[in-house]
Amino acid sequence: MRIGENAGKLPFLQTENAAAGKSEQKKSTVTDILSRAVEVYISAKGKSLNESADMEEDLTPAELALAANDKELADKKAKKAQAAEIEQRIQTDEGLTDEDKAKLQKRADELKRAGMTDEDKLSELxxxxxxxxxxxTDGFATDKEIEKQRDLYQSQIGRLESEMKAKEHHNMKLRGQALQERADRDAEITKAQEKERAALAAAQPDDLTALAALREYQKTAAAKKHADRSTIVIPTNKSTSDT
Structure with missing residues (x-):
């Protein structure tokens, strides 16, 4: 006896099939939400990259380093946007189960962590x-009880602030280096243009001589043509007897 022939007579088979369908649907829903979040990430990141892609070919080494920093920040921003997209679906999609929400929230938390800037980390600490x-202050703990944990956080804050200052100092040097590199490159371009103009100016006397010779030839040719025309005898139909 085949299952297909007796599906109507066996309710538990229909229940199992329905449960399997719902499971697949839930799995598909979670996948769709994550896929949509990835699209948001790619869109946000791609927009930033496209804006600078055409400029990179003309960037100096220091400018490239600064552009890499900007790309890193853009990437973090895109991950935050992806996390926000997932969390919005968690709050608004009534068809999600608690298990679905837990999976999605875990992914959103991972993205938010990956998207944190140094300023975000410092604020968190x-x-x-x-x-x-x-x-x-509220009387739930004593200074002694929280001292070790607070010292740990304060140590992390000090280390992070030191790293941020070092990065800012490095970026300031890069900006100064970028200005110098750009000035040097512009000077090279100006020098090349001046050299080209000088070469063109040096070639002009010969060009003028050639032009003068051409004009003299044209005058001579025109005069000769006029003289030739004056010696031509134009025949007439009149005979000598008519005169």
């Missing part, structure tokens, strides 16, 4: 210190 201090 300060927030953790403030929460510990609030525990003491």
């Amino acid at each position: 300060h927030g953790k210190v403030e929460k510990l201090d609030k525990l003491v």
Whole structure:
């Protein structure tokens, strides 16, 4: 006896088929949401890259380094946009199960973490210190109890601030180097243009001589042609007897 022939007589088979269909649908929904988030990421990142792609060929080494920093920030921004897209679907899609939401939220958290800038990380650390201090203020903990954890956060804050200052100093040097490289390149272009103009100017006397010779030839040819015309006897139909 085939299952297809008795599906109507066996309700549990229909239940299993329906459950399988719902499972596939849920899986597809999660995949669609993640795919849409990836599209948002690619769109945000691609827009930034396209804006600078045409300029890179003319960039100096320091300008390229600064452009790489901008690309990194654009990439982080795109990941934040992707995370926001996922979280919006979690809040608005009523068809998602708790399991679906948990999977999507995990992915959103990963993207938000990957998209954090140094400023974001610094703000997060300060927030953790403030929460510990609030525990003491509200009477839920003592200074002694939070001292070790707070010292850890303060140490991380100090290290991160030091790294940020070093990066800013490096970027300032890059900006100065970029200005110098651009000035040097512009000077090379100007020098090449001046050399080209000088070469053109040096060639002009010969050009003028050739032009003068051409004009003299044209005058001579025109005069000769006029003289030749004056010696031509134009025949007439009149006979000598008519005179």
